[in-house]
Amino acid sequence: MKRPDPNSVKRIACIGAGTIGGGMIAQFLASGYDVTAQDPGPNARDSLERLLDQAWPVLEQIGLKEGASRDRLRFTSDIEEAVSAAEFVQESVPEDLELKVSIYEKLDELVPPEIVIGSSTSGFPMTEIQKRCKFPARTVVAHPVNPPYLIPLIEIVGGEKTDPAVLDWAAAFYKVVGKRVLRMEKEIYGFMINRLQIALFREALQMIAAGQATVAQIDDCLTHALGLRWACMGPFATFHLAAGDRGLGSFMDLHGSVEWRAPYVTETPLPDWTPELRERILQQAEEIIEGRTIPQMIEERNETVIGLLKLRETSRINAAKGE
Structure with missing residues (x-):
């Protein structure tokens, strides 16, 4: 089983085109990839176009990579069509664990086992998401910071059944995309960014609730x-x-x-x-x-x-x- 060279990936499937998924779509387009976006929502395509209208001028200021174009985007509501011929899959469906587990179970059937699947989840461990997969070794958390096309950091961490070589592959791939990769050694709920962010926010809520701030x-x-x-x-x-x-x-x-x-x-x-x-x-x-x-x-x-x-x-x- 041979995975695509992370430096030579051309075609990406993005499952979920909301705020985070759309932000990742924008980043991939700006990095010169062909992107197929999938979202079953009735207004999903219009919402994605509005997000790209906002993001693209920002990405032009940052600097588009060779081949970057919004014309390289395709949209579909069909998940099987979206992942056809994809060399990498980015999942960004809503933060519902059972939904993610079911999506990964379906992707596991549709996507060849050598293709890496990354999740934008902001809190769920990959061990829980990959539990019904036949090929869990190729699944990895790839948690960006909102807005993904502007904030460079992305956290990657595997689950109990993730192959360490997949983490190596994902780290190399996201560096090509233009992300600063934070590779976690241990799986924890919320990962690093949200654990730190929520700790500060919790203290803020305590002070506001007590009338102290x-x-x-x-x-x-x-x-x-x-x-x-x-x-x-x-x-x-x-x-x-x-x-x-x-x-x-x-x-x-x-x-x-x-x-x-x-x-x-x-x-x-x-x-x-x-x-x-x-x-x-x-x-x-x-x-x-x-x-x-x-x-x-x-x-x-x-x-x-x-x-x-x-x-x-x-x-x-x-x-x-x-x-």
Whole structure:
């Protein structure tokens, strides 16, 4: 059984053409693929065209790849027609587990076993989705971030019966598409993006419910503070800079037993703070520090934040002018 070369795929089937499915369709078209979209909804085709009308100017600004064209899109309500001759299948049907299981059972019959099938599910583990498949080894979660044609990251992770070689194939394929691939080693509900996103949202809901904050205040905390920092570096790199010239290890020693276990953390219990965990964090942090000095990282952060502030102000001025 030989799979198509991930660098040479030409024909893609997209099952489901809603917000996420349509966004993936836009990305695939902009990357120069022939795409057959399938959705049984009565207004699905019109909705997809409206989404493409919105997405295509954005994709033109980002830069279309050779051969990119909306003319390479075909639409059908028939799933068998959609997957005929497809070299990859992207499933993006609504977040209903039984619906996904039944769709995968059908795709399993229609699609040759060497063809990889990826799911845009935002939370269900592939182990549950692939449970009625005869060929579960070729199934993988490929969870994009909305809107998929604009946000580059995609999370990929297999189920219990997924072949590791399929994860290698999917990682290579999505890199060709233009995605930044986050390959997860362990399967968890919600994957990484939504686990982090929901943890923050849960804290926001707690504060609003208690009358401690408003929606506007929460948004300000993100758009004018944390979001600006996180646009250029994540929490560990941020904390690396928070201890002056002493770095992440010093920050964790000073704050690990206090801030990260504070009484205002409302839900998820924190892991035991052990020397082994501290050392693991420091070793893994070297991957994001990449040999840069703290002054170098501060300069990069400052330039990025200044650029974002200027860009946001320009966007607001243009919006006020109606441009």
